[in-house]
Amino acid sequence: MRVVQEAGPVRPQLGRDLAEELASARARLAARVAATVDGSGRARAPVCGRILETALTLRLLQLERVEPAAQDRLVGYLCRARAGPRSVSHDDEAERLEAAVLGWALGDGADDLDAAEDAFVAETAGFVAARKRWMTHALAGIFGRMADSGGTIPPLRTDSATPTAHWVPVLLSAFRVISQTSRGAAASADPDDVATLRLVVATPGIWERQILTHLVAAHALCRVEGGTPLIRDAIDQVLAFQRKDGGIPNIPDQDVFCTAIAGLALEGTTPWEPLRTRMAEYLIGEQQSDGGWGFSEGVRQTDVDDTSVCMEFLHSTAPRGHTAVADRAIRYLLRIQNGDGGFPTWIRGADSEPAMTAAALNALPPVHRGPAGAAVAFLRRSRLPNGAFAPGWSRSNANALFRAALGCRRHPLGGDELLHGCVDYIMRTANPDGGWGQQPGEPSDAISTAFSLITLCQGPSAGPVLRRGLRWFLDQQESDGSYRSRPDSRGPRPFLYDAPDLTNIYALLALTHVAHRYTPRATTPALAARIHDPSDSA
Known part of the structure; x- marks a missing residue:
């Protein structure tokens, strides 16, 4: 999920007004996401009743x-x-x-x-x-x-x-x-x-x-x-977990998962770097003895999804300082990879899944060309006739697509066709209002649009499709900086559940990707102040 750093110059395709609005929205949302992190470095992300x-x-x-x-x-x-x-x-x-x-x-x-x-x-x-x-x-x-x-x-x-x-x-x-x-x-x-x-x-x-x-x-x-x-x-x-509205959730929270993604989403927001360091230390303490991570504190069952996002985040903070932690996590992933090149969620031998395979692909360092190449090959074989993947733990088609697109950019091992296919699917399925729904033809929602914007950032040129999508997305932001969305998370599958803070985290992750890919690193002093001032929540 981490931003793939550009080898060349950033392409300022958004225009000054849209770029400034993006910076303001990102700053306000970053402050809101950072406010969910407690003194231990844990991002609190309670799940709603069901x-x-x-x-x-x-x-x-x-x-x-x-x-x-x-x-x-x-x-x-x-x-x-x-x-x-x-x-x-x-x-x-x-x-x-x-x-x-x-x-x-x-x-x-x-x-x-x-x-x-x-x-x-x-x-x-x-x-x-x-x-x-x-x-x-x-x-x-x-x-x-x-x-x-x-x-x-x-x-x-x-x-x-x-x-x-x-x-x-x-x-x-x-x-x-x-x-x-x-x-x-x-x-x-x-x-x-x-x-x-x-x-x-x-x-x-x-x-x-x-x-x-x-x-x-x-x-x-x-x-x-x-x-x-x-x-x-x-x-x-x-x-003890009954919510204010009387409902009971399926899980109390997914704080480990959300801490890792929030840390990735906050990357490049200068005032939050000390907070990201604290979040990294929290996640190091949550690594299990097998080298993996579970979705929350006290969960012994580790999985590919949580392990992959934790690895990505830790690599983004201080890769050399976390060498032993990373080595254990890499061994964990390589043990789970199936013979078909794909990755299951929990245990080797279970069915390989596209979204989990893409998650692991993003976490594997470039030196692991063999396992990464097998993962890319699995993803190429797994695409459906419409260009998407079978839904996994997210009902939104764009979830697996953005992860696969990022993985192909991170590991250029013959996945160009797959990368272009992911971007093309998103280009073809945009709604007339500019956003994206979980499935083609469904109403636009913030989470699916966030995933889609990240996918577009991996293509050669998003052009007007990205601008329309970003315009719709920015218009959905609430006055307090937050986002609301139809939930996409499933567990146990196929039952959906709602974790509102995860919506904000994914929204910030999308804005971070767009900002890194399509806006100049420095524009005007006013814009730079908006990007870097944590108190800017107006």
Whole structure:
């Protein structure tokens, strides 16, 4: 995600007025992003509540007959989500299941489990499809609809040969206990599954910061040992993250991820360099023993995405001072790279993903030509007929495209055609208003437009398309310097979630890329002051 430094002169294509407006917008937004960083160097990025976790929390409180005031707040959130315009809009595969859960939670929804399940499992196969089917049936069981879920589903287990994240076996244990206890007595639950769930639910502060996993595990245990202090403690842990609007998020935050990207976005803003140093020291302290990073404090499951952005940021601060940290991280990435040249999210052997491969490509130093070349080749093979990539952890097509374009510029290993293809896709899919949506033809949003502007900065000449896009983007900035956007982040896929501070961080990253590529390094004293004065927030 880091700006690729120019070998030649910067091309001032924006015009003086637009360049000055860009500098002012960037300064105000940089101040806002910097304000999220605490004394430890951690950028705070809380996640908003979501229907799925809110409904599960309400059901658990109802079953345990506790916390009536919290129940009222949960019901209020769900009623507002159903009645008002949705702040998060999913694809059909998640929309139908979420609508079913919302109806079950409020007690007045029509059952349409078969359609919800078919949509949720669509376009998946093998282990992932089976896991999604189990999740659908488990949710039906939690809300007392197992009798309507139709027949049985195949046994589902993992072993040491199945490449999964840490929380997947926990969810499967919970799914099995829910299925077993829905069809018989509590004594029918597998003792090994119950023991696993007890350990997870008893972990202080939410195990692996996965509130959804915690809730599903607590629901499974509630069927075996409801009314116990363990279940009550599990409820208290979830309610500690209830948002002001009554909602419950899927994860409390993604502070490690956001700290790294915020640090990259603040690059070149002179007054914030001491802050960036503090942020780098914070991230060094969060590196795990395997050399990688997780998405937040206390998360042991490391991944390619977080590791890659942390590596990029640390390299941008003091590469020689972080040699040992970088060496461990590089070894981590090289161990995970699959034989097809691509990178999965979590564990070697899982499916390679374009966005994760592009993330790793940006993090690998130029000396690693072999792995980088294999990654570029994987990306070339992974493009869809329309020129984009299959969506990953972001619903926005431009997410993988901007990362791939940056990776190709950083590693010129036969990826020129891929780079031009990424830029061409963005040029072709701009909306008439100048911005970009998550998918072609969808309304423009700030995050997708930020990704698209970064992609255009990697091409030979953005011309009027970039100017129109930047004009739309600057017009979306709020009076306080912030941005609002339709969220693009997904987890677990395909469910979307909203982290508003991440919108500001991505917006600043885009303005930083445009400023480095298309505005002079020095123009007038007034403009230079606007770029470098952290107090300029007017």
